[in-house]
Amino acid sequence: MKTVTLAYHEFDANLLYSDDGLAAFFAADSAVKEGQGSQSAKFSAEGEQWRARLSYQDSNIVHPGETTPLGTEWRLETMREYRIKVYRDPQEDPIGQQEFVGHIAPRWPGMQGEKSDGSRVEIPVPEGFGEGINVRVQGSNIAFDRYPDLLARAGAALGIAGRYFREPHPMTNIQDAERYARIHRDASGPVHARDGPIASMGHLLEDDRAGYRKVVQNDDDEHGRNLPGYYHTVTLGERRVREAFPDHRLPKEVKHYYAREAEALDEDNPLAHPKVGASLQVSRLDDDETVRWRDLDRLERELDQTVLSVLADAGIDVAPSGGGPFFEDAYFTPEVDESGPDPVGLDLTRVRQSQESVVVRHLADGLRPTQWDALETLVTDGGEVAPADIAHDHDRHVESVRAALRDMEDLVHREYANVSLRSEYVAELVHDAVAEARESVKRAAETTAKAMEAAERGMGETMSTFIAWAARHGVDVSDARDARLTLRFDDHTDAGQAIREGFRVWKDAGLPEERYRQAKVRFADGSRGDAWRWLTPG
Structure with a gap:
């Protein structure tokens, strides 16, 4: 399908290498010493000019002694780690934000780090990895799959054999990645509107209290100046992201945001216009899950599909001619590509109607007193709620509360010892219903009082x-x-x-x-x- 090509933004990954053991680490040490503390170099890649700088920093890794646990001789007296900064030549990148830093640290089984208080902790090394290096790359505005190649070319230019960085180990893991489009500020309003896709995904798809929910709607910048849509985000975990995108599995943050100085800039400056982006949220993965290097294509497709779907849901043409509502910047060119992923019809109206029907059905069928008690606690108690809490609040037997909750499983979510409403939107509907019920009781009391007064x-x-x-x-x-x-x-x-x-x-x-x-x-x-x-x- 024809869609606008999104831009690469932030990227963070642990690139692991073990084919050559610790050779790359020792080579970095030699290059630093040869340069008396640092080295600088230039190189080219895909017709572009790049620069690189190698330096070192102190390390808290505990010295292994004369040899590592696997028998590799260790001749270095001082424990250090090394940094390679790679950046585009300033003549080709005047803004200076197409860059990354690669932090090189050794890895071997059983290695330890020393904390500031002198205690020691084990540094995790993947099982079966053996010895090698971890290169933590953190950069921006570079295609995700280019990082290993640029690292290898930079290493070679600095005197470290490029072959050490060519093929990342399968246990390489990705910590952050973002794709974005820049939208003209006059066209982006429907994205961050109160009933737009960002707010709707947060309220419709997130459990009202269980797990993690994050919806941010900040319309003031750091200087207190009002700028509608300044920083609006929603974070969807693994379970909730599939409600909007059935074939997605990676948790993401969807955001509409401006640069800090946006309000003070002229309209012809790209930074005066907001970005709409999607980024990976590994902190929302289960402890035993991670995003591997082999998942890179899937990750990029999911990020692109998320951004394009949000834009389409907001009524923005994702395949315009002549730029349309998009605004070009140094790293984003709104070109239309026929190989883009199909946007997903978010159909949040369907989700909204489905959740409304659940609430209406339960109210129409009539709720038992115990069910009303449970709902009233759920919409008024801001903490974690357990059946025992509901029973205590309303002087009910806990088993009767559990039975009442079982009969409302499509309205409430039970996990472990806690119970919550299915979504923030369901919570709003139930809150209104509970409030209406209270008002009905109040009106009934007033009716009785006035009728008695009339009789008197x-x-x-x-x-x-x-x-x-x-x-x-x-x-x-x-x-x-x-x-x-x-x-x-x-x-x-x-x-x-x-x-x-x-x-x-x-x-x-x-x-x-x-x-x-x-x-x-x-x-x-x-x-x-x-x-x-x-x-x-x-």
Whole structure:
């Protein structure tokens, strides 16, 4: 499908190498010593000019002694680690943000690190890895798959054989990766709107309290200046991301964000316009899961599909001619490519309707008192909630609470000892239902009180019935015997229906129809009318 080509942004990975053991580490040590502390070099890659600088830093790795546990001779007295900074030639990259740093550290089984308090901790090394190096690369604005090649070319230019960095070990893992598009600020509003895809994904797809939920909607920059959409994000874990993207498995953060200085920049500056991006969130993976180098293609496809789907859901043309709503910057060119991934129809309306139907069905079927108790606690208690907590709050038996929750499994989520509502959106719907139930009880009490008052005043059962209707609908009725009947409503919403219903009650009570038809109708906003206008057909 034709779609705009997204740009590469941040990248963070542990590139592991073991084919040559610790040779690359010793080579880096020799190169640093030869350069009396550092080395600098230039090299070319794919017709581009790059620069590299090698330096060292102190290390907290515990010295292995004369040999490593696997028998490799260790002749270095001082423990150091090495850094290779790789960056595009300034003449080709005036902004200076196409770069990365490769932090080189040795690895062997059973190695330890010393903490600041003198205690020691084991540094994890993949099982079966043997000896080798870990190169932690952290960079930006470079194609993800280019990092090993650029590292190898930089190493060769600095006097470290490039072959040491060519083929990452299968246990190489990716910690962060982001793809983005820059959108004209006048077109990006639907992305970060309160009912836009970012907010909707957070409220519709995230459990209301279990696990991890993060929805950020910040419209003020660091200087307190208002900039709508300044930093809006939603983070979806493994389970929730599949609700929006059924064939995705990697947790992600979706974001709409501006540069810090955006509000002060002229409109022709790219940084005055926001990015819409998606980034990997490895912290949301289970402890025994990771993203390997072999997953790189899948990762890039999922990130691209996420961004394009969010843009499409916001009504933005993802395959425009002539740039469309996109804004070019130093690293993003809005070119349309026929090999792009198909955007996924987020269909958040479907999810919203599905969650609404669940709530409505339970309310329509009628909830047992214990179920109402459970829902009331879930929408009012901000902490972790267990069935025992609900039972304690409402003086119920815990087994009756558990039974009530089992009958609402499509409305609530139970995990281990805690229970929560299925999503933030479901929580909002339930909150409104609970609030309405409370208001109904309050109105019922007021109705009873007013009916009793009417009876005490000698108005009789017929007028008591009418007053009960008025109390139930929140209508203020003034019935001075020597003045016109006055009906007061808070607003115009459904006033006509309420007035007609009141007329039926009035007639059923045998009260004079003309008196009701001539009643004055007043609203809180000061507007007024005569009741007969709502009672006349057409």
